Amino acid sequence: MTGTPDNQGGDGGTAWRRIADALAASIEQGEYEPGDTLPAAIVLAEQYGVHRHTVRQAFRHLAEQGLVTVARGRGTQVSSRRVPYPLGRRVSMRANLGRIGMIGSSRMLSAEVVAGDPEICEALALEPGTPLWRSEGLSLADGTPMGTGTHWLAVARFPGFDKVYRDAEASITAAFKAYGILDYVRRSTRLRARLATEREAALLRIEPGAAVMVSLAVDALPDLTPIHIVNSVFAGERMEMVVEPFGD
Numbered sequence: 001m002t003g004t005p006d007n008q009g010g011d012g013g014t015a016w017r018r019i020a021d022a023l024a025a026s027i028e029q030g031e032y033e034p035g036d037t038l039p040a041a042i043v044l045a046e047q048y049g050v051h052r053h054t055v056r057q058a059f060r061h062l063a064e065q066g067l068v069t070v071a072r073g074r075g076t077q078v079s080s081r082r083v084p085y086p087l088g089r090r091v092s093m094r095a096n097l098g099r100i101g102m103i104g105s106s107r108m109l110s111a112e113v114v115a116g117d118p119e120i121c122e123a124l125a126l127e128p129g130t131p132l133w134r135s136e137g138l139s140l141a142d143g144t145p146m147g148t149g150t151h152w153l154a155v156a157r158f159p160g161f162d163k164v165y166r167d168a169e170a171s172i173t174a175a176f177k178a179y180g181i182l183d184y185v186r187r188s189t190r191l192r193a194r195l196a197t198e199r200e201a202a203l204l205r206i207e208p209g210a211a212v213m214v215s216l217a218v219d220a221l222p223d224l225t226p227i228h229i230v231n232s233v234f235a236g237e238r239m240e241m242v243v244e245p246f247g248d
Contacts, residue, residue, distance in 0.1 A: 015050045020058035027067055027078055034080040038068065041076075069237055071207050079237050083141055088244035091186045091217070092173055093139050093146075102141045106170035109136040109148070109203075111162035113155055120152050123218055124226045131155040135162065137170040138203055145204045147234035157227065172219075172228065184227065187220040191241060196233070204235045211236035 026032055039047075041055040048055070059076045062068045070076050085096055094104035116124070116132040124132075135151045151172065153161060158179060168174035176184060192214050201208040212233050219228040 015048065016054045016057040016061065019044065019048055019050070019055060020061045023058065023062060024065070024067055032078045034078050036078045037075040038078070066237055069207070069210070080144070082240040083146065083238060084242045085234070085239050086242045086244045087186070087189050089185050091189075091219075094171065094173070097141050103143075105140045105143075107138045107140070108166045108170040109138055111135040111165060116152065120229055123229055124152070124154060126154060133158060133161045135165055137165075139170075141238075144238070145235065146238055147232050148200060148203050149230045149232040152229040153227065172230070176228075181221070181227070183222055184219050185222060185224070187218040187224060187226060189215055189217045191215055193236065196235075200233050204233075206235050206237065213239060213241065215241075 023032075023038065032038065038044075038059070041052040041059065044055045044058075045052040059068065059070055062076075063070050066082060067079055068076050069079055083097065083102065084100065085093075093106070097104035112134055113131050114134045116126060116128065116130045118128040120132065121128045121130050124130075126132075131154070133151070133153045133155055135153075137149050137151070138145060139147045139149065151165075155161070158164070158175075161175065164178045165172075165175045168178065173184075176182075193211060194214060195209045196204065196206055196212045198208045200206075200212060201210060204212075206212075213236050215230075215232040215234065217230050217232070218226050219230070220226045
């Protein structure tokens with residue numbers, strides 16, 4: 001490394017920001033495409049005449065902005081564009097993706113009958129312990145995993161749901177149509193952020209401990225009778241939630 005650490009940046013605080021801004025501009029201008037790996041910290045440290053820890057701070061800042069992902073063994077890679085996911089009166093992953101020219105698909109991971117816990121049953125207006133389907137699915141956009149979902153539905157209302165859900169290629173909307181439910185609405189959505197578990201990271205192809213957005217949603221018939229709860233976990237680096245209170 002030439003010079004003393006951070007000698008071209010005034011101090012470490014301004015140096016990392018200058019590097020981050022320069023890299024962000026290069027990404028915005030298309031010099032680095034999604035999936036490209038940025039130069040290693042030691043290379044940029046030499047280029048800017050700073051300590052490699054200063055470059056790593058710049059990388060962390062870019063990661064916080066969602067512009068890059070930092071993965072051990074893979075370096076610092078430019079993130080794919082975040083997919084906007086509208087949250088309105090009606091929510092459909094495939095419809096949302098179709099509006100922006102992406103192909104949505106889903107895969108069923110599991111399905112079993114369980115005794116509903118009190119909180120889930122209360123949200124579905126059912127007695128505690130009511131038999132529920134607990135089904136898991138994986139949602140993809142152009143083949144890239146975007147989120148996983150755990151679904152709860154009453155067995156009495158949806159007999160044979162495991163087969164119907166599989167035949168519907170893990171589309172809740174298509175599965176509902178098989179039961180004569182042609183329209184349904186989003187009654188509520190609660191959002192929070194946390195870190196991915198190892199299993200979630202493996203399914204979503206992200207690093208364990210990466211940020212994920214968790215959505216707990218209740219779907220209902222048009223008369224607001226609750227019929228479905230889904231707990232979704234979205235890759236934070238790939239999704240952004242857009243609240244549309246008056247949208248369909």
